[in-house]
Amino acid sequence: MSYCVNCGVELDESAIECPLCSAPVLNAFEDEPEKLPPYPDNTFTPKAKNKYMGFFISMCLLIPNIIFVISNLLVPSTGNWSLYVLTTSALFWIIFIVPLFVTKEHPYVLWFLDSVSVALYALFVISDTRSSKWFLNLALPAIVCVSAFALFLLLWMRRKKRKWSEITIAFLAEIAIESLVIDGFYNNFYEKEAFLRFSIPIVASCAALIIFFAIVSGNKRFELWFKRTFHV
Numbered sequence: 001m002s003y004c005v006n007c008g009v010e011l012d013e014s015a016i017e018c019p020l021c022s023a024p025v026l027n028a029f030e031d032e033p034e035k036l037p038p039y040p041d042n043t044f045t046p047k048a049k050n051k052y053m054g055f056f057i058s059m060c061l062l063i064p065n066i067i068f069v070i071s072n073l074l075v076p077s078t079g080n081w082s083l084y085v086l087t088t089s090a091l092f093w094i095i096f097i098v099p100l101f102v103t104k105e106h107p108y109v110l111w112f113l114d115s116v117s118v119a120l121y122a123l124f125v126i127s128d129t130r131s132s133k134w135f136l137n138l139a140l141p142a143i144v145c146v147s148a149f150a151l152f153l154l155l156w157m158r159r160k161k162r163k164w165s166e167i168t169i170a171f172l173a174e175i176a177i178e179s180l181v182i183d184g185f186y187n188n189f190y191e192k193e194a195f196l197r198f199s200i201p202i203v204a205s206c207a208a209l210i211i212f213f214a215i216v217s218g219n220k221r222f223e224l225w226f227k228r229t230f231h232v
Helices: 050-074 081-101 107-129 132-159 164-190 199-218 220-230
Strands: none
16 A cells, blocks of 8 residues: 555555655655656757748849849840849759759759750850851860760769769769860860860869878778768
């Protein structure tokens, strides 16, 4: 037979609290019940949905573009400069905002859309200068080269799961090779004698970063510290 430690009333054997004062019934021979923390260990912060974020950025792009077009129409003597703003914003929207509206993963479709959009943008730029030679001999080969390298990197990444350090090294190597190829197209188009004019500092910078990330990837403790510090 047991009694309430608070008011002294007699308690039933199956009681978990006092029927009179509602004090909890504690058994000295049983382990103390586990106390719950005053707040949960893992806090959850809801993330904004990609579609809402895409809609918000789209509105931020649309409003200034409308203002630019109206300003250009009010002062037509300044030329059709608003078309360049519109096409540049459209290219930015296709490359960076469209993926936010895609619910399923379609990397190859997005790659094709981005490649075509960049090519059409370059074609629009030369439409004002009427220099098709620049587009066919310089812009288009450079775009095809960058698109091919991007497709190769995409296929390489999707073949199996890659470490972040491997992806970083492959991306830096791709930038270095692309800069060499584009520099070659540039010198060939303008018939310059000096070769590798702007690609040398790019290649040197990428090489230094590749060496650094290779060292990080080879040292497990350093790699764990780097991932923990920079959240990669």
